[in-house]
Amino acid sequence: MKQKDVSKNLSSKPPIKRMKFPELASACDRTGVSDRATALTRSVISDLTASASGECSFVIDRSKVRRERSRKRKSLQQQGGSYKPLFAVYFDGRRDITHVSEQIGKHFVRKKEHISLKEEPKSRYLGNFAVKTGSAKVISDGLLNYLETNEIITNHMIAVGCDGTAVNTGPKGGAI
Numbered sequence: 001m002k003q004k005d006v007s008k009n010l011s012s013k014p015p016i017k018r019m020k021f022p023e024l025a026s027a028c029d030r031t032g033v034s035d036r037a038t039a040l041t042r043s044v045i046s047d048l049t050a051s052a053s054g055e056c057s058f059v060i061d062r063s064k065v066r067r068e069r070s071r072k073r074k075s076l077q078q079q080g081g082s083y084k085p086l087f088a089v090y091f092d093g094r095r096d097i098t099h100v101s102e103q104i105g106k107h108f109v110r111k112k113e114h115i116s117l118k119e120e121p122k123s124r125y126l127g128n129f130a131v132k133t134g135s136a137k138v139i140s141d142g143l144l145n146y147l148e149t150n151e152i153i154t155n156h157m158i159a160v161g162c163d164g165t166a167v168n169t170g171p172k173g174g175a176i
Contacts, residue, residue: 093115
């Protein structure tokens with residue numbers, strides 16, 4: 001009897017309407033702001049909506065921002081087919097240190113290179129891929145492989161761009 005009463009009380013509450021923040025997620029990814037730093041927006045929203053009726057939950061925490069960023073990235077990758085043909089692609093690499101179970105010296109880490117791709121002039125995120133080493137040959141092969149597997153048309157492409165690191169623009173076999 002008690003369990004039925006408890007479930008009846010739980011089901012009688014109206015669902016909480018939660019806001020989604022896709023533009024906030026895009027801005028965070030574009031500017032490199034962390035999920036924790038984005039939690040500051042909670043205080044701004046609470047200041048702006050101090051007199052609101054309370055219909056929506058304005059809670060913004062680190063996990064909510066991380067989930068929204070993940071959702072936004074997935075939706076952008078799914079829309080990747082609509083960006084064809086491609087006129088210019090820019091890429092940039094980032095080396096992450098991942099803790100693993102293999103020992104290298106005193107630490108259990110593995111360095112992994114990630115390459116992010118962006119379409120220009122629209123500044124749309126195309127996707128990313130990981131490479132085993134950060135050499136120019138591996139990066140250029142990975143870029144071509146990514147464009148082929150995602151069926152991105154490169155016939156009209158007029159530019160490939162990157163940052164000025166030596167592996168990308170070096171005189172002895174840079175990636176571009």
